[in-house]
Amino acid sequence: MTELEYVDDTLQATVPGSRPYDVQVILSQGSYVSGQCRCPDETVPCKHIVAAVLASGDVEAVGSNQSLDALLAAASAEELRSILAEIADEDIGIRKRLYEELSED
Template identity: 75%
Template sequence: MIKYRDKHKYAELVLELERTGHGFSAEGITALDEIRSNYATQVADDNTHQTDVTLEVGVTPRTITIKGIFPEDSSPMIGSCWDIVSDPTKWFPIGWPEQGWIHRRSADPAIPGDEPVVDAFPRLQTQTPANSVDLETLRQVTEPGRYERGSCYYEQGSVTGIEFVDDSLQATVQGSRPYEVQVTLSEGSYVSGQCSCPDDTVPCKHIVAAVLASGDIEAVGDGQSVDALLEEAAAKEL
């Protein structure tokens, strides 16, 4: 997929392999960077072009963004990039999560790893929100489309690294890249949340996924404050 984004004077192209279970290989990234470099050379002598032409690779190489393009040049750039984005020889398997195994980037990325996906992402083992989660309140405060996408993220096991202390939940949600989520709950009901994703609407789909996953683990504290727990804990427990 290639997304076009108009940024006033300049535009950017977002190249995605998000739903294929693959990322761009080193060869693919090099080929896309060559397109970027050629375009940068093309506009170097144009005094009206006053920004850098950059290529940014996501935390996992599923998403690449090329920035600093004149909008009128976007069509030929999309055509050039599509030859790379649509070429499976420029991909390598990551295995998230459909293929069952996590693949490791290495000198030979075609060799799969040996870590089962359910071990790396335990949410794949249950996929059903616990009864302790107040789904009705969450639905009421969430735009329907975001709720459905967040529910899909939860069911796919995209919520990892969950820490739940008292009513404070922190988690990582794997979208096009990992996003950090912080949520405040009250007896299983959503109160407020923050997410590192670019979506300004709260709750976003990542917050929804984290709230749905909150019922999968038992909160530390059982109504006690962290300070009280530290005071009561034995040295061995600490």
């Protein structure tokens, strides 16, 4: 794996093959539920998804002890604004979406 992100029940990975393939997998209690891969293989799950699921056993999921909803509910408005501003500075797509969603046009 060149990249592996495991948050809540979602696993995202870049798996090497004849070229790197982006994989997204939904897990439930560490077990495979569903997955998507951009490779041309029509087998479900393909070998890239299987590799990502196997690699997930070496990584603890971020957020596995608390729901995102509970985490957001516990945060102050100031904390949320600060984090969102930082994320928007790092990602122009998120910044654009904030303008689209929050503008009073």
